[in-house]
Structure formats: C-alpha cells, structure tokens
Amino acid sequence: MNSRFLVALPLAAVLAFPALAQTSSTDTNAPAATQTQSTDTATGKQPLQPPSREGFWGRVNPFARKNYVKRQTDPIRDRVNELDDLTAANSKSIKDTDARAQAGIKLASDKANEADQHAIDAGNKATVAQQSAQQATTRIQTVETVVGNIDQYKASNQTEIRFRPGQTVLSKSAKDALDEMGNTVKGQHGYIIEVQGFASGKGQVAIENSQKMAESVVRYLVLNHEIPVYRIYLVGMGNAPVTGTDADAKTKRISGGRVEISLLKNDLEQLASSGSAPATTMDQQQQPK
Numbered sequence: 635m636n637s638r639f640l641v642a643l644p645l646a647a648v649l650a651f652p653a654l655a656q657t658s659s660t661d662t663n664a665p666a667a668t669q670t671q672s673t674d675t676a677t678g679k680q681p682l683q684p685p686s687r688e689g690f691w692g693r694v695n696p697f698a699r700k701n702y703v704k705r706q707t708d709p710i711r712d713r714v715n716e717l718d719d720l721t722a723a724n725s726k727s728i729k730d731t732d733a734r735a736q737a738g739i740k741l742a743s744d745k746a747n748e749a750d751q752h753a754i755d756a757g758n759k760a761t762v763a764q765q766s767a768q769q770a771t772t773r774i775q776t777v778e779t780v781v782g783n784i785d786q787y788k789a790s791n792q793t794e795i796r797f798r799p800g801q802t803v804l805s806k807s808a809k810d811a812l813d814e815m816g817n818t819v820k821g822q823h824g825y826i827i828e829v830q831g832f833a834s835g836k837g838q839v840a841i842e843n844s845q846k847m848a849e850s851v852v853r854y855l856v857l858n859h860e861i862p863v864y865r866i867y868l869v870g871m872g873n874a875p876v877t878g879t880d881a882d883a884k885t886k887r888i889s890g891g892r893v894e895i896s897l898l899k900n901d902l903e904q905l906a907s908s909g910s911a912p913a914t915t916m917d918q919q920q921q922p923k
Contacts, residue, residue, distance in 0.1 A: 779901065787826060787898035791815060795851060797891030799834065802846045804854060812851065815897060816859030827861065828896040829868045836873060845870030847893050 793815055795808040804812070819825055831848030833840045848868045855861045 787900050789896050790825075790899050791818060791897040793895040795847075795893040795895065797847050797893070799891065800843075801891070802843075802850045804850055808851075809854065812854055812895070813858070815895060816855055816861060819861065819897065820859070822899075824901065825865065825897060825899045827855065827866045828894075828898060829866060830894045830896075831868075831870045832872070832874065832892045832894070833870075834873055834891070838872075841870050841872035843870075843891065844872050844893075847891050851893050851895060 793811045795804070795811065797803075815827075819827070829848045829851050831844030831846075831851075833843035833847065835843065845868075848870055852863075852866050852868050855866065856863055
C-alpha cells in the first residue's frame with residue numbers, strides 16, 4: 635500500500651507542472667493584450683499596468699514586506715493624487731466660468747435697467763415739454779387777445795355822489811361809497827377811474843362848480859386809498875344834458891351838484907391772473923421728486 639502511494643505522488647507532480655506553466659504563461663500574456671486595447675485617461679497617461687511577476691510566489695506573496703507593498707501602491711497613490719488635482723482644477727474652472735457668466739448677466743441686466751430708466755426720464759421730459767408748449771401757446775393767444783383789446787374798457791362799477799347846492803365837501807355816505815370803490819381796486823391792474831362832475835347853473839360858473847366837486851372826489855381817492863393819479867380821468871361837465879337810462883327817455887338837465895364815478899377795466903387783470911397759474915404749474919413740475 636505504501637509503495638503505491640510513493641509512486642503516485644511523483645506522477646501527480648509531473649502531470650501538474652505543465653498545467654502550472656500554462657497558467658503562468660496565460661497570466662503573463664494578459665497584461666500585454668490589455669495594454670494594446672487601453673486608451674488614454676483624463677490625465678493623458680496610460681492606465682496603470684499590473685505588476686510583473688516577482689519571485690517564486692508571483693503577485694500574491696504571503697510573505698511580502700513593507701518595501702514590496704510600497705512599490706506596488708506608490709503608482710496607484712500618485713495617479714489618485716493626479717486625479718484629485720485634476721478634479722479640483724476642473725471645479726475651480728467651472729466656478730470661475732459660472733462667476734463670469736453671472737457677472738455678465740448682472741451687467742447686462744443693469745445696463746438694460748439703466749436704459750429703461752433713461753427712456754422713462756426722456757418720456758417724462760417730453761411730456762413736460764409738451765405741456766409747457768401748450769401753456770406757452772395758450773399764453774400767447776391770451777396776450778394777443780389782450781393786446782388787441784387793450785384800449786377797450788368796460789364799466790364794472792359805478793357810483794354817484796350827491797352834493798348840496800354850492801358845497802364841495804364830501805358827506806359821510808359819499809366817503810363810504812368811495813371807500814368801497816377804493817378797496818375794490820386795491821392791488822388790481824388794467825383799470826381807470828372816470829370822474830364826471832355835474833352842477834346846476836349856466837355857463838362857466840357851472841363848469842367850475844362841477845370841476846371842484848370832481849376834484850374833491852379825486853383828492854379823497856388819491857390821499858386815502860393811494861390810487862395813482864394817472865389812473866383817474868377828471869372832467870367838469872357843468873350843466874351838460876344827461877341821457878336817461880331808458881332808450882326812449884329824453885335828455886334832461888340836472889339840478890344841484892352831482893359826481894359820477896365809473897370804474898372801467900380792460901383785460902390786463904385777466905392776463906395777470908392767467909400768467910401766474912402757468913408759472914406755478916411749471917415750478918411744481920420742475921421740483922425734484
């Protein structure tokens with residue numbers, strides 16, 4: 635029995651040696667085939683090749699030392715470090731590109747908003763200019779109308795002062811009537827006051843008496859209400875006939891003394907009042923918001 639075992643053991647060793655050699659040959663040729671089929675990686679280098687057979691144990695050495703392990707792992711660690719550096723560089727490049735893109739978008743948006751604001755400001759200025767042009771046109775038309783009618787005066791108020799025969803002193807009621815007229819014209823423009831005196835009698839005597847009564851009225855208006863003299867027109871009519879108010883009434887001569895005061899106005903007051911409104915409106919439009 636023992637003799638058979640001793641004969642079978644060498645025979646098995648002889649048969650296993652060719653198979654082991656064939657396996658080693660196949661493993662040695664495999665890296666070459668892989669190498670021929672590999673392509674460049676992201677780093678631009680060839681892929682790592684399997685380590686070559688070393689010693690009796692080959693790649694799997696149960697008794698491997700530290701230096702042997704270091705030689706096997708250093709290429710892998712270097713390639714991992716290169717990939718990490720490449721990944722970090724790519725991330726930084728992506729962030730820089732994104733930051734530049736965001737900055738460009740923001741700059742374009744700011745420019746668009748600025749252009750919109752300029753367009754709005756231009757539109758507002760055009761509206762203000764159009765309103766100013768319309769106001770100027772209206773103002774010119776008003777001025778033309780006023781200039782055309784500057785010598786056209788219309789009676790707006792009339793007062794009559796009565797005097798006793800032979801007297802030129804103003805009574806209290808006469809002063810009250812003159813005060814009311816003087817307060818009416820205070821601060822106004824484009825008016826004149828027409829003062830006509832009438833007196834009973836004949837000839838030059840009646841004219842002088844009517845002149846004196848009219849002068850007393852003018853004197854009171856100038857001294858007490860500071861009405862400029864150039865705005866007052868005085869005339870002594872004497873015993874001139876007065877036309878009645880009715881169309882069919884006949885002219886008649888008066889008895890006693892009487893002064894008629896007429897307040898006449900043209901369109902200058904209207905021009906002054908209309909001229910202040912556009913100026914105020916334009917000042918409000920020019921104030922910053």
